[in-house]
Amino acid sequence: MSKPGDLQQAGLAGSALAGEVVIDAHMHIDKFYNFLIPRSEANYVIASAERIGIQKMYGSSIVALRGDAELGNKNALAFHAKYPHLFFPYIVFKPNYPEDADLTIALAETEKIRQFKIHDDGNDLPYDDKRYLPLYDYANKTGGVILAHTYGKKHVVPMMKVAEEFPHVRILLGHSGIFEEEIYAQAVRKHDNIYLETCSSFAWYGLIERLVAMAGPERVLFGTDMPFMSPDQQLGRVLFARISDEDKRKVLGLNAQRLFA
Amino acid sequence: MDLSFFDCNCMIGKRADRREGEPWSLESLLAQMDACGISEALVTHALSRDHDPAAGNQEISRLVAGSRVLHGCWAILPPSSREIPAPDAFLREMLAKDVVAAIAYPHSHNFSLSGWSVGPLLSALEHFRIPLAVPFGEADWEEIERLCGEHTSLPVIVTGLNYRQLRFLLPLWERYRNLFVDLSWFSIHDGLAYLAERGVLRQVLFGTNYPLYEPGAAVTMVTYANLQDEERRMVAGGTLREIIRGIRRNQP
Numbered sequence: 001m002s003k004p005g006d007l008q009q010a011g012l013a014g015s016a017l018a019g020e021v022v023i024d025a026h027m028h029i030d031k032f033y034n035f036l037i038p039r040s041e042a043n044y045v046i047a048s049a050e051r052i053g054i055q056k057m058y059g060s061s062i063v064a065l066r067g068d069a070e071l072g073n074k075n076a077l078a079f080h081a082k083y084p085h086l087f088f089p090y091i092v093f094k095p096n097y098p099e100d101a102d103l104t105i106a107l108a109e110t111e112k113i114r115q116f117k118i119h120d121d122g123n124d125l126p127y128d129d130k131r132y133l134p135l136y137d138y139a140n141k142t143g144g145v146i147l148a149h150t151y152g153k154k155h156v157v158p159m160m161k162v163a164e165e166f167p168h169v170r171i172l173l174g175h176s177g178i179f180e181e182e183i184y185a186q187a188v189r190k191h192d193n194i195y196l197e198t199c200s201s202f203a204w205y206g207l208i209e210r211l212v213a214m215a216g217p218e219r220v221l222f223g224t225d226m227p228f229m230s231p232d233q234q235l236g237r238v239l240f241a242r243i244s245d246e247d248k249r250k251v252l253g254l255n256a257q258r259l260f261a
Numbered sequence: 262m263d264l265s266f267f268d269c270n271c272m273i274g275k276r277a278d279r280r281e282g283e284p285w286s287l288e289s290l291l292a293q294m295d296a297c298g299i300s301e302a303l304v305t306h307a308l309s310r311d312h313d314p315a316a317g318n319q320e321i322s323r324l325v326a327g328s329r330v331l332h333g334c335w336a337i338l339p340p341s342s343r344e345i346p347a348p349d350a351f352l353r354e355m356l357a358k359d360v361v362a363a364i365a366y367p368h369s370h371n372f373s374l375s376g377w378s379v380g381p382l383l384s385a386l387e388h389f390r391i392p393l394a395v396p397f398g399e400a401d402w403e404e405i406e407r408l409c410g411e412h413t414s415l416p417v418i419v420t421g422l423n424y425r426q427l428r429f430l431l432p433l434w435e436r437y438r439n440l441f442v443d444l445s446w447f448s449i450h451d452g453l454a455y456l457a458e459r460g461v462l463r464q465v466l467f468g469t470n471y472p473l474y475e476p477g478a479a480v481t482m483v484t485y486a487n488l489q490d491e492e493r494r495m496v497a498g499g500t501l502r503e504i505i506r507g508i509r510r511n512q513p
Binding site for chain 1: 280486
């Protein structure tokens with residue numbers, strides 16, 4: 001076993017990553033119906049981020065993802081207003097409320113937000129459904145970033161179509177490699193505008209190395225999914241990955257800094 | 262701070278459900294433990310789960326014999342099927358071979374955890390205070406509740422429990438101090454500090470689920486946790502060592 005790098009040493013010591021760029025590209029605010037999430041309140045989430053050394057968090061409201069995008073997006077904007085240098089909202093777009101599409105796009109335009117989150121939780125509409133078109137058109141015009149919740153082929157294949165049809169949209173595949181890894185490899189091979197995001201409660205052995213190998217170290221972004229799960233666990237997956245510290249730094253924050261610039 | 266991690270949940274040997282690239286050898290486990298600062302581990306052999314429990318039990322004992330850092334964990338079956346020795350002989354052999362934990366796969370191995378099936382064996386484990394691991398999914402919550410309630414001095418470790426189970430677990434923890442879980446998939450946001458506040462931190466053990474999972478992910482759940490140093494040591498290995506010290510090796 002080679003000598004551990006500085007970042008792995010930090011993980012062993014539990015030291016905040018001072019002096020490093022650490023950006024969480026996938027987190028949330030609010031509560032969830034399906035299970036108890038203790039300490040989902042803002043003060044705990046902020047403390048968790050600070051303990052690790054996260055300087056910026058890109059997050060969406062769970063309320064919005066479940067159904068009420070109007071309420072949830074307002075919550076996310078309020079969180080941003082309170083923590084303007086730390087928290088940056090994804091605007092959630094829900095295709096099963098097509099009557100709200102204009103409202104959602106107008107909110108992004110007014111607030112000058114260019115990052116969006118989509119999740120088929122509760123509606124099961126495929127990501128290439130025509131009801132997503134207002135979002136894809138807008139993100140394509142503005143060069144926006146869309147973080148898509150993915151659990152393998154079911155979600156990645158439609159996002160590959162979106163990447164093809166809307167080449168100026170930057171697509172971030174959430175939970176990359178969680179299942180059916182090969183489809184993620186195909187997605188990044190075929191589409192330069194697709195990126196991989198790391199968070200997964202399944203800490204699959206060697207997955208971070210495989211994501212870096214399939215996409216290159218510049219197209220893999222660190223995410224925590226907190227408060228659904230522990231950011232400490234997610235950080236460990238990167239800090240202990242068998243890749244160079246230089247590549248870990250890209251994954252932990254440098255790539256997100258560039259993508260969200 | 263040296264946390265002296267003691268992993269309660271890892272496996273070696275060739276597994277039926279191996280994902281490409283996962284290591285399986287004893288040497289790989291030792292190298293991984295070294296990289297992650299893990300001092301000791303309870304180890305099950307894949308043969309015990311995926312082929313023949315009796316053969317796997319013997320194989321893990323052969324592989325870890327004489328090791329100071331690796332401790333064998335044996336799979337149990339209903340004594341009536343006569344695939345493993347009768348409870349007295351089984352326990353004598355476990356203790357003679359320094360096996361400090363047992364594991365049950367009732368779902369995968371098609372048996373019941375009820376008293377009519379493995380009651381005498383569970384009572385023997387309980388008598389000697391040898392902990393019993395039950396991987397999450399191998400028994401349902403009703404079975405876990407009965408197991409803890411009928412054998413209150415048997416340390417029961419539910420391994421591989423996911424982070425979504427607190428609404429089941431917290432009511433059980435109000436009743437049973439002999440119910441433990443491991444950290445490998447128990448990735449609750451700020452979870453260890455929350456469980457410390459709830460007074461149940463002693464019932465969480467460090468576990469990695471190696472080689473399915475990255476051990477480093479479990480390590481950082483402890484090193485970055487918002488805990489006092491003493492609490493951190495307890496989760497890392499203190500409680501598991503206390504359980505193992507509690508084994509009544511010289512009891513008749």
